[in-house]
Amino acid sequence: MPEPLEAAEAARPRRRGRTTLIIAAAAVLGVVAGTCTGFVVQANREPTALPPLSQPVVKQAKGEVEPLSAAQDRHVKVNGDLRKLLLKKPKGAREPDFVAGVDGWMDIAEYADLYEKPQNAFGNLATDEFRRAAVTDWLVGRTYSVEILLTQFRQERGLTAADYTSDQQGFAGDEDNTDSWEIPGTGDGWAYVHNSPDTKPGYLPLYSAEAMATRGDIAMTVWVYDTKPIPKKKIMDLAKRQMERL
Incomplete structure (x- = not known):
């Protein structure tokens, strides 16, 4: 019987489209138009007196500030071994037959190979200033x-x-028959459960769930696959625990 990951090609990452660029361009045009309108309105108004340049002097505190420890300084943490920030495999879990990456790392070429058009993905990842990626996977x-x-x-x-x-x-949100929820405490995190399985002749139906969130310069992505529907609790628990490590 094939493992679920072998049938998961349809659920792999997809390179971002041009929608973001179009929205960004429209936003810039809106700012320019608003600025021009502001200049016209301001030109017809009476000049407003400026506040005095002198301001209260704030006394400088004495003594030295104790530097953050390596455990407290997030900059130190995220620039170290990124693999140490990944969730640990649960007790009883094992590695799948096909492990993602090499020794927990995924270089830009391997990352681009996750996409439907790897050559295009490679160029886009380079433009987007891809630095590195750490990966873990397990099978229960x-x-x-x-x-x-x-x-x-x-x-x-x-x-x-x-x-x-x-x-x-x-x-993820555009897929049919999908439920989604915000991930508490993350700012931009969302979790998705796809209720319709992917089907392929010779394979068991494959259900999937995923979660994405950002912390600083790190984008977190979690995928869960099973041959039966995946409850909200599973994907939310994984996403929250992983974000807590960042």
Whole structure:
């Protein structure tokens, strides 16, 4: 009997479309138009007196501030071994026959290979300042499987991690017969349960659920697969516990 991950090609990540770029362009045009209107209105008004330049002097505190420890400083944590931030495999779980990545890491070429058009995905990931990705997956019994991916972006030119999460959420939410919920405490996190299974001749029906959220420069993605419907509690619990580690 084939493992669920072998039949999960339809549920793999999809590169983001042009929707984000179109919305961004429209937003810029709206800002420009609003700014021009503001100049016209302001030009017809009487000049407003400026506040005095002198301001109260705030006394500087004495003494030295104790630096954060490595455990408290998130910058240190996320720039270390990203694999250590992944959830640990639960007791009794085992590795699937086909493990994602190599030694818990997934380079840009392997990451692009998750997409329907790897060559296009590779270029887009490079443009989006892909830095690195850590991955873990496990199998419980013969039908229940989990895969978690932490994707880190350089973010030198924009908030790419949040954009990536938003785009993947758009794809997940657009699927038919899908329930979704916000992930408490994450800001932008959402979990999705797809109630209609993927079917393929010779394979068992495959149900899936997924969750995406962002913390700083890291985009978290969780996938769950099973041959029976996946309850909300399972995907929400995994997503919340993984985000707590970030």
